[in-house]
């Protein structure tokens with residue numbers, strides 16, 4: 001496949017009139033005049049478009065698209081206990097299948113090529129994700145109130161280990177829903193199969209304060225005391241942290257999945273991102289679920305992350321466009337071990353953005369990152385994962401049918 005006459009970014013600056021050759025699942029060559037080596041004869045006109053490397057959603061619950069708009073204007077714990085968990089108790093595999101497909105549609109349209117998820121019925125999510133063509137790190141959520149979920153976790157990992165698009169992981173929900181035994185069992189399974197751990201951590205002030213009152217340690221100190229924290233851990237949120245917590249997170253190589261919009265919408269707080277970054281923690285971006293955001297859009301997350309941190313600290317120089325762009329790309333590639341990037345040899349996970357939109361003007365070689373983070377309003381035209389075209393010219397095959405089925409599935413769930 002050959003994508004012709006594109007623009008790409010190099011060190012944040014625009015390079016124009018470039019071709020990208022794709023052969024199988026990888027980028028075979030990039031540059032002016034590069035020819036198609038695959039022989040498949042497919043040519044995509046890239047004129048007026050920018051090729052970006054795939055964005056990575058480092059924390060979501062994709063099938064919660066079915067819960068979008070179901071429970072707004074609440075804070076986390078009552079939101080979960082009074083609204084979300086009672087409806088999730090009625091969830092079926094079919095709900096998760098169509099909620100996942102709906103979420104994949106939205107992420108494909110936003111240039112997201114890979115996501116990290118913890119939920120229920122993850123075999124359905126895995127199958128639906130493969131049908132849609134996205135890459136994903138998936139965990140069966142584990143918590144004590146659902147002992148069946150603990151039994152599902154390891155078989156899920158065994159079934160999907162080695163898949164070309166799906167990477168299984170372990171998802172102990174949080175320290176306030178998992179006993180020490182459950183946390184250590186999850187860690188043991190993750191280490192046995194060499195997969196990642198995905199957990200919610202220190203999201204709200206009340207959860208941290210009540211945990212400290214009961215345990216005498218912060219959630220971070222506690223997890224460290226049982227040997228849970230390492231570079232195989234992706235911790236979502238990390239909002240209410242002490243200086244000691246921040247040092248531990250950085251020292252253990254834990255990846256932080258920062259969910260700015262979810263934290264704002266649930267009024268959870270503003271994460272100490274500057275102190276985390278300065279202490280060397282690896283920071284990625286997540287949307288969380290579509291029921292606490294309510295979109296699955298990393299352009300929104302990048303802009304909100306940058307402006308929220310600037311305002312919170314009265315420091316307009318904090319978190320430049322380039323820094324938050326790395327959170328949605330390079331930081332995530334490092335955290336998840338993804339060989340991605342707009343360069344020869346990388347996996348062909350990329351998106352083409354139509355630059356002929358008002359929000360990209362005026363365009364210079366040096367302001368493209370500013371436009372992507374502070375003004376982009378969509379315009380992803382084509383999305384490619386593993387060398388497969390998932391969307392071209394804004395068209396995703398089968399989209400209408402998925403929208404209809406997801407709507408039906410939601411109404412069916414509500415009626416249960």
Ligand SMILES: C[C@H]1O[C@@H](n2cnc3c(O)ncnc32)[C@H](O)[C@@H]1O
Pocket residue numbers: 061076080084085088118119120141173200203262288289292
């Ligand atoms: C996977 C389980 O986690 C629940 N969940 C969704 N969003 C959040 C959040 O922000 N913090 C904690 N738990 C969350 C989801 O409903 C599932 O029950």
Ligand SMILES: [Zn+2]
Pocket residue numbers: 059060061200236288289
């Ligand atoms: Zn979450």
